[in-house]
Structure formats: C-alpha cells, structure tokens
Amino acid sequence: MIGFLVFSNMPCFKKCAVMFDLLEIDHQGEEAPEYVLNSLELAACDSESTGCRTATIVGNKMYVVEGSEDGSKSWINVKIFDKLTRSWVFPTVLGIKPVQLKGHSTLLLKNGQLLIVKMDSTLDGCIWFLEVDSPFVKEQKKILGTEVVAWSKGVIGNAPKPIVISGPSGVGKGTLINKLMKEFPSRYGFSVSHTTRAPREKELDGVHYHFTERSIMEKDIRDGKFLEFASVHGNLYGTSIEAVEVVTDSGKRCILDIDVQGARSVRASSLDAIFIFVTPPSFEELEKRLRARGTETEEQVQKRLRNARAELDEAKSPGLFNHILVNDDLESCYENLKKLLASDETADPLYQSSVKILKAHVSGMESKADHRTLIHCSASGTNAATHSLLMLDTSSLKGGAPGRTRGLGVYALGSLGDGLNGI
Numbered sequence: 001m002i003g004f005l006v007f008s009n010m011p012c013f014k015k016c017a018v019m020f021d022l023l024e025i026d027h028q029g030e031e032a033p034e035y036v037l038n039s040l041e042l043a044a045c046d047s048e049s050t051g052c053r054t055a056t057i058v059g060n061k062m063y064v065v066e067g068s069e070d071g072s073k074s075w076i077n078v079k080i081f082d083k084l085t086r087s088w089v090f091p092t093v094l095g096i097k098p099v100q101l102k103g104h105s106t107l108l109l110k111n112g113q114l115l116i117v118k119m120d121s122t123l124d125g126c127i128w129f130l131e132v133d134s135p136f137v138k139e140q141k142k143i144l145g146t147e148v149v150a151w152s153k154g155v156i157g158n159a160p161k162p163i164v165i166s167g168p169s170g171v172g173k174g175t176l177i178n179k180l181m182k183e184f185p186s187r188y189g190f191s192v193s194h195t196t197r198a199p200r201e202k203e204l205d206g207v208h209y210h211f212t213e214r215s216i217m218e219k220d221i222r223d224g225k226f227l228e229f230a231s232v233h234g235n236l237y238g239t240s241i242e243a244v245e246v247v248t249d250s251g252k253r254c255i256l257d258i259d260v261q262g263a264r265s266v267r268a269s270s271l272d273a274i275f276i277f278v279t280p281p282s283f284e285e286l287e288k289r290l291r292a293r294g295t296e297t298e299e300q301v302q303k304r305l306r307n308a309r310a311e312l313d314e315a316k317s318p319g320l321f322n323h324i325l326v327n328d329d330l331e332s333c334y335e336n337l338k339k340l341l342a343s344d345e346t347a348d349p350l351y352q353s354s355v356k357i358l359k360a361h362v363s364g365m366e367s368k369a370d371h372r373t374l375i376h377c378s379a380s381g382t383n384a385a386t387h388s389l390l391m392l393d394t395s396s397l398k399g400g401a402p403g404r405t406r407g408l409g410v411y412a413l414g415s416l417g418d419g420l421n422g423i
C-alpha cells in the first residue's frame, strides 16, 4: 500500500487532470506513483456527468469511487486504474451499495478496506466500506476470475447477531420460527430464501420463499448476490444478501432457516451469527413428523430421510453449531429457544447510545492517527450553530462484505444538544 488521498464533491472529468496531478504531488519523496493520466486515459475514464469522485491508491491500483444524483436518476460507480497495464478496469461489484452518493470522502484503512463517509446523510446511513483488498475480496477474485470490490454498510456498536437455524427436514424448524415471529413480530424478521423447488399448496412467493427458475438463480449466484446457497434434496436453495439486509434494515434480528451445508458456508462468511441445530428426539419421530406433514411424495420423503442421517452426523462437527436444541415437546423446546436468544440480546451500550445520534447530519471527515477519524456533524444538516465533532473509531471492526461491518465506535467531542447525550 502506498497511501491514500481524499477528494470529496469533486466535479468529474474536467478536474481529473488536477486530481491525478495532486496524487503525484502528495507522494513526492516516496516511490514514484506514476498516476498522472494522459488525455486518452482520462477519456477512457468515461465520466461526463457531474457528481462526486474520490481516488485512492492501493498498491499498483487506483480505486475511483464516483456517484451522482441526477433528478430521479442516481448512480454509483467503482473503477480501477491499473498502473501496470495503464488501463481502466471495471470490477465485479459485490455486496449492497449505498442508495446514492451526493458527496463523499474516502479513507484507506489498513485491512484493504476503504472507509467511505457519505455527506449530507444522517449518521446511521453515512458510514460505508468498500473492500478492495480484503480476504473476502481476494477469495472472490480467485472464484470469479475478475477484479472484485465489495460494499458493506457500517454499523455503530454491536447489534444482536443474526440467528441461523438448521436441522433435518421435518424436525420442526419452521414451526419454531413461526411461533417466534408470531410472539415477537417487531423483534425478529425471517430471511426469505430463494428456491427452485415448486411451491407447496399454502406457500406464497416472497413470503415463504422467493420461488425462482434455476437459470435465473444460477446467474444471480454467479453475480455474487448470494450469501450462501446449496443443493438440498435435489433443489437449489440460497440466502441472498438482500434477504438479510431487508430484515436488518427494518431494525429486526434476522433469522435464517437453512440446511447444514448453508450453515457451513455462513460460518465461513463474514456474517457473525449464532448457529443453532434442532434435532429430533429420535429418528422414528422425525420420520413420523415428515410423513404426517404430508407435503412430500414417498420418494421425496425417502430422500429427505437419507439426507437427515447425514445432517445429524454433520451437526457434530466441532465449531459448527453453538447450540443443539432437542425438539421433543414443542412448548418446552420453544421456551429453550427463547432463553437461548435472550442470553445473546444483552444490550451493547454503544449500539444503544448510537440510536440517539442517528439524526445528526454528516458534513465532513478528517483522518486522525490510530484508527480514529473525525466526523463533522450538524444536527439540522445546515445550521452552523449546531455544528459538532464526533470521533469514529475503526479499531474493533467485525464482519464485513458481503454483509455488514459492525463494531464501529462513535464518541462525541462536542455537543449537538439533546441528540448526543449519552455517547
């Protein structure tokens, strides 16, 4: 890594020359960066419209992040200028990106992440990460064979972790999750999976599953839209990143009902979750429940039972599941599930206090040493009298693309009035 530069609200194209000159000036005395672009290279940059743009150098590459809001149309682009080939590369962009960028500042962190702070946005929506050289991105580059960058939304403090529930078909996962949703509709949200299997009689598209064509799902998987996917009982099932984001954005704790292969993939991902395996009191009881449900043909029942044996075996893998719940009597199993979830819901003071400052508008950012960044805020967004400073601490980040980056610390250095009390 050579270094970083920050440009915010820079009108595009015409100022490119200035921008890249500045990059060179800033690196005087260091290894020559050679990022001054000739007119052809600038033209190939292909951005005629006005908007905001930042350029950050990481090794031999310059990452340009640009965005604009043009009436009803808004766009965000990431492109890479490769110093070695002296060409622009348009990477595969994974993760969930910000809805719009009216202006932003960028800072290179040590772990191959760019911290991107959106201006004129409330604090809860302003902190984003673009992973350009993180372990996740390096792995995806190998899989996809292209340049890859991945967006991730920043979360202040540590929100309660998502919950992954696995177990053999017919053990009662869906029954337990339904009870939880009914009792706590505002606390938990269900991650609606995609599947290529046909809907059952009472199943609704978009509610129980997103029922989809295999070819469409396979393309979405190739495009990096899925957190995990697996072939289960002969069909394709998967959790899209969006399915988890929708629940988390609504302020609820996300519950995933996925098979053991999926649980393994989520374990390997950056989604920091709690893993629960639901097991039957006996194999005979499992078979009884599956048959009594009456949703599968005899052939499918046989297949599901065969897979159940393998799943019961796999669940014993060390380090995969945090908790094993025996679903014998439904009511007592449900009580145990609730106890287990409550034990992980102890409030994080930082996450709690951050809720109070979410309305502050961000107007600027300055890098400080030791993982600290100053954020300029105003309570109203425009009133200078209410201007104040927050310190953003990125020393304890967890998670990351394609999910969220959690564990951001935010501390008040000034006062925004009532909204900042308690940080």
Ligand SMILES: Nc1ncnc2c1ncn2[C@@H]1O[C@H](COP(=O)(O)OP(=O)(O)OP(=O)(O)O)[C@@H](O)[C@H]1O
Residues within 6 Å of the ligand: 167, 168, 169, 170, 171, 172, 173, 174, 175, 176, 289, 290, 292, 293, 327, 328, 329, 330, 331, 333
């Ligand atoms: N503790 C229990 N005792 C008796 N029956 C149960 C119990 N829990 C669930 N059931 C019944 O077992 C059947 C299977 O339950 P459910 O559909 O919730 O399983 P599942 O694990 O979600 O299965 P799948 O993985 O195939 O979706 C249902 O008919 C449900 O009513």
Ligand SMILES: Nc1nc2c(ncn2[C@@H]2O[C@H](COP(=O)(O)O)[C@@H](O)[C@H]2O)c(=O)[nH]1
Residues within 6 Å of the ligand: 166, 167, 168, 169, 173, 193, 194, 197, 228, 229, 230, 232, 233, 237, 238, 239, 257, 258, 259, 260, 261, 262, 263
């Ligand atoms: N890996 C994933 N497994 C999933 C997902 N959604 C559901 N499932 C699992 O599939 C089986 C069968 O479900 P059914 O609805 O056909 O009975 C079950 O074990 C579910 O947990 C997913 O997104 N990914």
